[in-house]
Amino acid sequence: MELSSSQKAGLVFGxxxxxxxxxxxxxxxxxxxxxxxxxxxxxEILSNDNGICYVETRDDIPKxxxxxxxxxxxxxxxxYGEGLAWATITEP
Numbered sequence: 001m002e003l004s005s006s007q008k009a010g011l012v013f014g015x016x017x018x019x020x021x022x023x024x025x026x027x028x029x030x031x032x033x034x035x036x037x038x039x040x041x042x043x044e045i046l047s048n049d050n051g052i053c054y055v056e057t058r059d060d061i062p063k064x065x066x067x068x069x070x071x072x073x074x075x076x077x078x079x080y081g082e083g084l085a086w087a088t089i090t091e092p
Contacts, residue, residue: 036081040090043078045070055087063087 003011043055045068053068055078063078064086070076080087 036083038079039082040077040079042075045072045074045076047072057087059083061085065089 039057039059041057043057043063046054046056048054048068048071051067051069053065053070055063055065055076057063057078057080059082061083062085063080065078065088066086068089070089076089077091078087079090
């Protein structure tokens with residue numbers, strides 16, 4: 001089966017498009033940047049507002065913890081994604 005010149009040009013364009021997409025996805029916007037590193041930190045509960053606790057972490061982003069039964073002043077270990085504003089308690 002012989003391809004016409006327009007089919008060859010379309011095949012070359014499609015191949016170039018796929019290669020450009022692969023280069024952009026791996027060099028410009030790597031997938032692994034979407035996966036945040038988990039950070040574990042020991043913090044003090046600052047306040048508890050009807051089951052939502054607030055803590056301050058070393059990245060200076062206040063974190064909220066839902067379904068929290070701890071009281072202000074309690075020290076707990078939390079886990080959060082780097083740069084995120086919510087966390088979970090791992091150890092009371």
